[in-house]
Amino acid sequence: xxxxxxxxxxxxxxxxxxxxxxxxxxxxxxxxxxxxxxxxxxxxxxxxxxxxxxxxxxxxxxxxxxxxxxxxxxxxxxxxxxxxxxxxxxxxxxxxxxxxxxxxxxxxxxxxxxxxxxxxxxxxxxxxxxxxxxxxxx
Amino acid sequence: xxxxxxxxxxxxxxxxxxxxxxxxxxxxxxxxxxxxxxxxxxxxxxxxxxxxxxxxxxxxxxxxxxxxxxxxxxxxxxxxxxxxxxxxxxxxxxxxxxxxxxxxxxxxxxxxxxxxxxxxxxxxxxxx
Numbered sequence: 001x002x003x004x005x006x007x008x009x010x011x012x013x014x015x016x017x018x019x020x021x022x023x024x025x026x027x028x029x030x031x032x033x034x035x036x037x038x039x040x041x042x043x044x045x046x047x048x049x050x051x052x053x054x055x056x057x058x059x060x061x062x063x064x065x066x067x068x069x070x071x072x073x074x075x076x077x078x079x080x081x082x083x084x085x086x087x088x089x090x091x092x093x094x095x096x097x098x099x100x101x102x103x104x105x106x107x108x109x110x111x112x113x114x115x116x117x118x119x120x121x122x123x124x125x126x127x128x129x130x131x132x133x134x135x136x137x138x
Numbered sequence: 139x140x141x142x143x144x145x146x147x148x149x150x151x152x153x154x155x156x157x158x159x160x161x162x163x164x165x166x167x168x169x170x171x172x173x174x175x176x177x178x179x180x181x182x183x184x185x186x187x188x189x190x191x192x193x194x195x196x197x198x199x200x201x202x203x204x205x206x207x208x209x210x211x212x213x214x215x216x217x218x219x220x221x222x223x224x225x226x227x228x229x230x231x232x233x234x235x236x237x238x239x240x241x242x243x244x245x246x247x248x249x250x251x252x253x254x255x256x257x258x259x260x261x262x263x264x265x266x
Contacts, residue, residue: 018234022242025226026249033215041211 024064031057082127145200162247168240175231
């Protein structure tokens, strides 16, 4: 594949973007399987935490698809997802510290993603930065 | 804990973890040197997959021998995920023949040891 490289990439699904998509995929797999298992086997123990895990899983999947599809719609989807993630990880992170009784079991976003090496906190920032970096020049 | 212990502890999982970290280090150097994924990375991923398949076989043998993981659902989830990681890295590396392909191989090979350790933990819960 010949490289048609201008001075700045404008596609979200090439180069560093593909690394980002790969990490999103890993998190989509991790969050989906975790949430699926929690909801199937012990939903009653911590319904809020497990529903949030499921929500996080969906957001990761949609974000990965949005980044991979690129284009206008893909970018908008990715933007919405990265924003939702950032809000989610900050909100759930703060809530899990303030009201641990609401979160008897961990979610991907508990403690600002501390159970996953804080990557859930870094990932949406990288996603937003990447969307900004590849924006169409106006 | 009996003498047999957990089938996912011991030499094979140590080999998997060390090999994975070696491939990650090699891929990191390649990424830093602006190199696309090379043969060594792809062969490393293939060997890693073989070791992980060996780990799965050991777990299967232990299961037929009547042993049980502490958390069966999580254990099999991690096992399936683990087996998918090296092929995923290889496919993405082939799609991205630039330094970022090497970066993907590095990232996946850093995640693999974590999943191996989680696999060990989900076997152990009851076994202790």
